[in-house]
Amino acid sequence: MSKHEADRRARQRAADCKANASATAAERRAINGSMTILEWCQLRRLSRSMFYKLDAQGLAPQTYSVGTRRLISAEADAAWMAAVQDQNLTTDAA
Numbered sequence: 001m002s003k004h005e006a007d008r009r010a011r012q013r014a015a016d017c018k019a020n021a022s023a024t025a026a027e028r029r030a031i032n033g034s035m036t037i038l039e040w041c042q043l044r045r046l047s048r049s050m051f052y053k054l055d056a057q058g059l060a061p062q063t064y065s066v067g068t069r070r071l072i073s074a075e076a077d078a079a080w081m082a083a084v085q086d087q088n089l090t091t092d093a094a
Contacts (some may be wrong), residue, residue, distance in 0.1 A: 003009065005006065005087045032075070033074060034071040034072060035071065035072055035074075035077075036069065036070070036071060036072075037051055037063070037070055037071075037072065040061070040072045043077075060080070061076040061077055061079065061080035062076040062080075062086070063076070
């Protein structure tokens with residue numbers, strides 16, 4: 001294996017570890033309480049732009065503000081997931 005290939009693989013492993021750590025942190029926040037919009041997007045594997053599109057359509061999870069931060073509670077996330085699953089079941093049945 002060339003030095004270039006070894007460096008590329010090391011960078012990829014580091015990026016993978018960082019991505020897994022972020023998702024794990026988002027999952028912990030979801031279990032323990034509230035999360036930021038970015039953490040919620042990482043947990044649900046959606047982009048922030050998709051969150052804001054959903055928000056503009058009234059389809060995003062309910063948020064609340066603490067100072068300048070918008071947060072999503074674990075309960076709001078659970079309600080959003082239930083609504084999405086219900087919508088998918090209704091769409092599939094039609």
